[in-house]
Amino acid sequence: MQDIDEMIDFFLYEKGESIKVNGAEQIALIVDAVDKLTYYDDKIIRCKCQIKTGDIVEYNNLKYIIISQIDKEENSYRARIRKCSYRVAFNWSGNIKWFDCIEESKVFDVSTGTYISVASGNIYxxxxxxxxTRNIALNQRFYVTNQPFKVTGIDKSQEGLIKFNCALDLIDTVNDDVENNIADRWRYETGHTYTLTINNGDTANVLINDIMQLNLSATDNGIALANPVVTFTSSDSNIISVDNTGKVMGIAPGQAVIYAKLxxxxxxLDSITITTVETFTHSYTIDITGSITIKLGQSQSYVAHIYDNGTEVFDKSVVWSVRNQDGTTSPAYATITASTGNSVTIKANSSSTYINRYVVLKATLSDDATVYKEFSVQLKSLF
Incomplete structure (x- = not known):
């Protein structure tokens, strides 16, 4: 090991990989842990930056926790990391925080060298x-894979880590958000209606080895989310790849669907179908941004964004129209009061009979009526 330590700069330059330690970019050597422990995905990390037991390491889009003591050499640090099994949410009276964790339903018995299953319904x-995490208390509840558990024991004996002994609990059908693995969510929150939209249109083309940025908008009960946490996937990463920031690259000729989900x-979630092409051709799409609700007698403004193969362009214009969603034509539930460039303002008419009805705002490309986007808006009471 001393030879590696003396040549650590060389090895990091030749074989080092990009990682993050507690969110900070670093370079490290990562190798599989060579021993008899095959139940876990353990690796050995070696780096020049200072690391501590309990640090979170991001490697190959996976999260690991440093579980060992740190072997400090003269020029480098070395430790064992273990892949996190899940992210779990703990709820403090409506303040929900997520944590990467290692979940164990078996424990390793040092004296026998074998794994022993914990009691049925228990996990660590x-x-x-x-x-x-130091504020997590006995009897606090959380979910793993849509099953509720509560903390029955807390072990803080290993510096940098906390281990919780947990027992299977009962589902609270009234207060638990089982689908999203959040205990007691509705005890402190009102219900949420989330939306997520890929604003680049339904389809786009990208050149081979070229990059296109996906643009997103997300709302919670109609209010825009400033920094939504989004996961991107490709139906065929050999054709179209996508990273965790929504950058899409054409890899080979063909077509793939890119999915974005909260x-x-x-x-x-939302999706866009992207085709990898060798020659660029125009493919226009439109997206409309603005509130999904208008209060009776009030106005809202909307903007049409025009995209060519997923990239916003500003040399095109749209024609606006609005209609009742239910097909009736008179009276109109809302009217256009102003239109400037690719922006429009519509006003909801005041009759109380229009409450919870919908209008459809439509933007049509000025020079191609086959390209358009429709946007549904609900009329709401003033109170």
Missing amino acids: ITVQYNSD TYHNTV
């Missing part, structure tokens, strides 16, 4: 010790 979870609300 290990998390990083920090200012948030990470902690995975039923809220």
Whole structure:
């Protein structure tokens, strides 16, 4: 090991891989742990940056926790990391925080060298010790894979880590958000209606080895989310790849569907079909941004964004129209009061009979009527 330590700069330059330690970019050597422990995905990390037991390491889009003591050489640090099994949410009176954890339904018996299953319905979870996790208390509830558990024991004996002994609990059908694995959510929150939209249109083309940025918008009960946490996937990463920021690259000729979903609300998603091409041709799409509701007698403004193969362009214009969604034509539930460029303002008429009815706002490309986008808006009471 001394030889590696003396040549650590060379090895990091030649074989080092990009990782993150507690969110900070670093370079490290990562190798599989060579021993008899095959139940876990353990690896050995070696780096020049200072590391501590409990640090979160991001490697190959996976999260690991440093579980060993740190072997400090003269020029480098070495430790064992273990892949996190899940992200779990703990709820403090409506303040929900997520933690990467190692979940165990078996424990390793040092004296026998074998794994022993814990009591039926019990698990252990290990998390990083920090200012948030130290507040997790006995009997606090959380979910793993849509099953509720409660904390029955807390072990803080290993510096940098906390291990919790947990027992299977009963589902609270009234207060638990089982689908999203959040205990007691509705005890402190009102219901949420989330939306997620890929604003680049329904289809786009990308050149081979070229990159296109997906643009997203997300709302919670009609209010825009500033920094939504989104997971991206490709139906065929050999044709179209996508990274965790929504950058799409054409890899080979063909077509793939790119999906975007809210990470902690995975039923809220949108998709776009992207074709890899060798020659660029125009493919226009339109997206409309603005509120999904208007109060009676009030106005809202909307903007049409025009995209060519997923990239926004500004040399095109749209024609606006609005209609009642239910097919009636008179009276109109809302009217256009102003239109400037690719922006429009519509006003909801004041009759109380229009409450919870919908209008459809339509933007049509000025020079191609086959390209258009429709946007549904609900009329709401003033009170």
